[in-house]
Amino acid sequence: MNKWTFPTQIYAGPDSLIRLTEFNNESILIICDPFLKDSSNLTYVISLMEGKNKISTYTEVVPDPPITHVVKGIQYMEGIKPTIIIAIGGGSCIDMSKGIAYFGRKLKHMDIKSFIAIPTTSGTGSEVTSFAVLTDSETQVKYPLLDDAVLPDEALLTPLFVKTSPPNITAYSGMDVLVHALEAYVATAANNFTDALAQQAIELVFEYLPKCYKPTATDQDRMSMHEASCLAGLSFNKAGVGLVHAMAHQLGGQFHVPHGLANSMLLPYVIAFNCSHNPDVAKKYARLAAKLGFVSHNASEEDKLGSLLKAIIKLQRTLKCPMTLTDFGVDKATSEIKLNLMTDRALEDMCYRFNPYPANHDDIIGLYKNVL
Template sequence: MENTHNFFMPKTNLIGVGSIKDLPNELLGWKLNKALIVTDKNMIKLGYLEKIEVMLKNLFITYDIFDGILHPNSTVSFVEEGLTYFDKLFRRAYNLVISIGGGSVHDCAKAIAAVAANGGSITDYEGYNKITQPAVPHIAINTTAGSASEITMFAIITDESRKVKMSIAAPNILPFISVNDPMFMATMPQDITASSGIDVVSHSVESYISTEASPMTDTLALGAIELVFNYLRRAYVNGNDLEAREQMMYANVMAGMAFNNAGLGYIHAMAHQLGGSHNQGHGNYNGILLPYVLQFNAESVPEKRLVNLAEAMGEKADSKPEAVEKIGMAIKKLCSDIKIPSGLKMMGIEKNELETFSQNALKDIAALTNPRKGTLQDIISIYEAAM
């Protein structure tokens, strides 16, 4: 009986303090002449763009800058605006896309690179493996420890017309090179540190109990959880704590490697719907939903796996019920310590929206690898419990 677990990630991953200095060496043999930089105005203000501009100039690579990522959830309109830079009227022939920022910037860059090479609209590619041609080569320079978009084949793009976050997944949108240098993460504000950090936990938990989990992804997921529980509070309290930033960076990469290859579950399927409608921090939704989704999934997850999750969070449990309870308490305590809202109502979610959210959540590709299959009423009940 076949049981394949193929493993996808970028060809080259530059990781660690000072790793950005290795990027020019990676580009020397590429024979590039023009790049499109995708970023946001905050990255420009912080001086991160300038560092990359110096590198490109030294390599005689010309570039244009698209800084139209205006909020933390990339949209179809952002992608379409970025694609205007590829308009033949301007005779721009980019052979490289560089994203500088967090998950929203990387997702938008992936979408731009994919449509530039495949044609059509990004809405044509919602779902799994619909991008059949390789995207324009993409380098993702990461500045947050959370989404892991810089190393994954996923892009989350909000379709404003439907108020739905589209999940787009295909190996052809994997960046060629990822850069995770904690020096670029020291300026992350507290709220982004918190939201992106709890996102790492949700990636790890979901990949560990996914129907596509493997020994490789298990090891990465548990290791990432342990790092988050040891270092996220420190990074939140003191953004200049470089050790904490570096360890959270490793947690982000490890969790990204895990879910990129094992998949996710209902936490993300449900959170995507909230973000598509309310346009708030994705990680906050995940942190709120996590204990309630885990409680729903528990009956389909072996006891040993739940005990292992609790242990990675620093909790000892001797039974499945005890593990579920202690995991829930550990997550809620961490969320409280880093000021994640305690309920969906605090984030403006209304009860009359839950049925529509639930219908769309069941269609989200993240739901495919959830360990327990739920009904529409099951999903509504989870949302209600998390209010």
């Protein structure tokens, strides 16, 4: 039996930030990426709430948030005693804020009325997922925190912060959206509901990500990618993701490859691998390719799958995504040394269990070798 709820209230549109004007007599903690600290956009957000509320800002956010940074955030929060937490940033910022809010409520028994996420990239979908990925700095292992209690209470989707997003950030985060949706589409827990969300996200990515990569991107283009990210997040939060993510987490942990880029590198190879081992996955992706208009509905399954892979690779090239670790700047000999370690950890990664085919150690080694 499937049970469906979307606990996070979603406010979407250029005017979504007006929601913040409704707070009164609250202690508000804003957790944001450090480059936003003195920005006009953050000043605008604060102006919507100041005068009626006590506002504090915390900016000690880094990529792949370490567990130690979550501890520091909680220590800072104890002195503030916030009633509202607002995370403004990309996936790392929101994940770190999830950890801070979660442990603040669970361990410190803080009275946090609402935890709000305002994503500044169209990528992770973290604003609507029950996941937070935290990193052990010593071992470079990423640990997923999975609990409905980490879900933000509200998500505000606005084009304000993504207008100035650098092209490479737009590209990598956008490819992350595509991977979320394509993996959720064939994950072991997928169903008609998650498929509908995933397919719409995929359509939006192929149409709007190339537009957002250009300096001529409009607010509507940006909002469409924001909505694609959110749709993909809602989908994979129920369906799961798969082997791409399990392997990409290791590329990020060992070589600091941005998560969306790591996903992008692996995506075509894992799709081809899953299709070659699971006929149902091949049929489903083939139907999707035809629905997306990449090929005729009368084409062979092989041609349909080929058209999907070609469309993905064309998009990667349009966005100038490095296709291998070597292209990214990692020496091949260095990456080869880590192959067995990364493979062992990929097999232990929680995302692996949702892959539609149980790849073994040798399978994953072979897949990694494609992107060295």
